[in-house]
Amino acid sequence: xxxxxxxxxxxxxxxxxxxxxxxxxxxxxxxxxxxxxxxxxxxxxxxxxxxxxxxxxxxxxxxxxxxxxxxxxxxxxxxxxxxxxxxxxxxxxxxxxxxxxxxxxxxxxxxxxxxxxxxxxxxxxxxxxxxxxxxxxxxxxxxxxxxxxxxxxxxxxxxxxxxxxxxxxxxxxxxxxxxxxxxxxxxxxxxxxxxxxxxxxxxxxxxxxxxxxxxxxxxxxxxxxxxxxxxxxxxxxxxxxxxxxxxxxxxxxxxxxxxxxxxxxxxxxxxxxxxxxxxxxxxxxxxxxxxxxxxxxxxxxxxxxxxxxxxxxxxxxxxxxxxxxxx
Numbered sequence: 001x002x003x004x005x006x007x008x009x010x011x012x013x014x015x016x017x018x019x020x021x022x023x024x025x026x027x028x029x030x031x032x033x034x035x036x037x038x039x040x041x042x043x044x045x046x047x048x049x050x051x052x053x054x055x056x057x058x059x060x061x062x063x064x065x066x067x068x069x070x071x072x073x074x075x076x077x078x079x080x081x082x083x084x085x086x087x088x089x090x091x092x093x094x095x096x097x098x099x100x101x102x103x104x105x106x107x108x109x110x111x112x113x114x115x116x117x118x119x120x121x122x123x124x125x126x127x128x129x130x131x132x133x134x135x136x137x138x139x140x141x142x143x144x145x146x147x148x149x150x151x152x153x154x155x156x157x158x159x160x161x162x163x164x165x166x167x168x169x170x171x172x173x174x175x176x177x178x179x180x181x182x183x184x185x186x187x188x189x190x191x192x193x194x195x196x197x198x199x200x201x202x203x204x205x206x207x208x209x210x211x212x213x214x215x216x217x218x219x220x221x222x223x224x225x226x227x228x229x230x231x232x233x234x235x236x237x238x239x240x241x242x243x244x245x246x247x248x249x250x251x252x253x254x255x256x257x258x259x260x261x262x263x264x265x266x267x268x269x270x271x272x273x274x275x276x277x278x279x280x281x282x283x284x285x286x287x288x289x290x291x292x293x294x295x296x297x298x299x300x301x302x303x304x305x306x307x308x309x310x311x312x313x314x315x316x317x318x319x320x321x322x323x324x325x326x327x
Contacts, residue, residue, distance in 0.1 A: 085300040091127055093157070094164035094183060095299050099289045112161040113299070117306045119184045125191055130154050131199030131235060133217055134168060136181055137190040147189060150179050151219045155204035159183070169207055171216040176208065194223045198234045200256035209246040210239045 089096060095116065097109050119125075128134055132154050140148040152168030155178070159165045164183045169176065181188065207215050214237075226232075238259045241250065251261055252271040261267075279285060 085304055088300045088303060092303060095303060096291050098160050116184055126193045128193050129198045130157050130203060131197055132193055133195040135192040135194055139187045139189055151217055155207055169215050171212045194221050196226045196232060198232055206250055206258060209241045214239050
């Protein structure tokens with residue numbers, strides 16, 4: 001709340017009370033009459049051209065409760081129009097900027113977001129999660145058909161903006177093969193989701209130490225149909241790891257998709273000693289690692305507008321094709 005104290009403008013006492021939604025202008029003339037003008041946007045033209053409404057000579061003005069803190073409300077979660085946008089942080093996590101303020105640049109984020117939306121208007125980037133089986137086709141000048149197609153399971157999806165990436169893993173000729181793709185790489189020609197599903201963990205790096213059967217997928221795998229109205233299924237499979245040594249000390253991670261590791265008790269005791277259970281109660285760490293709801297609203301509205309434009313363009317193309325087919 002901003003209060004501008006009284007001042008004399010053209011022999012008048014003007015008191016402005018600027019609030020969040022409206023601007024109230026109390027005018028007191030020399031003749032003792034009191035007028036009130038309510039305007040959402042205060043300007044010089046509105047001051048002289050607004051209609052004056054007489055009010056009682058001794059009005060009772062109740063000051064707002066400035067000490068009462070207002071809880072921030074997300075327009076995405078509480079608006080019926082943008083209610084579905086609350087799920088965009090799972091569909092498009094790369095649009096969220098970095099949480100570290102010392103590594104952020106506002107202009108760069110806006111330019112990157114524009115480039116990302118432009119890229120999405122050229123190539124279709126489907127919905128996928130860690131655990132989904134995908135096929136990516138990229139241009140390769142050394143390949144016989146000038147393109148290369150790889151099929152695998154998504155084990156990592158990280159990064160922000162144009163630096164976002166994902167990694168596919170597959171076992172080819174008894175050899176574990178992983179390829180990392182930049183999501184907005186211009187050499188990518190097509191991204192297919194053969195099986196849309198989630199896993200119990202946020203990453204599947206432990207598949208490097210698992211049996212090959214959990215990472216083997218045929219290159220001629222047919223895509224499975226998934227209706228948009230149905231929720232994304234979660235695969236509750238638990239992976240069995242090979243004997244040690246491993247890529248990492250997996251007993252120190254809270255993994256839900258791994259079977260019992262079968263290690264001696266001293267390994268688990270050491271993992272409990274190194275565990276930082278207090279971090280889940282650290283509110284300051286959670287605040288620094290998240291993006292405010294107000295900033296997310298602006299980002300998701302831009303993405304939603306672009307999505308609507310793409311849907312309208314697709315509908316127009318379909319209409320043109322149907323009309324040409326009839327002719």
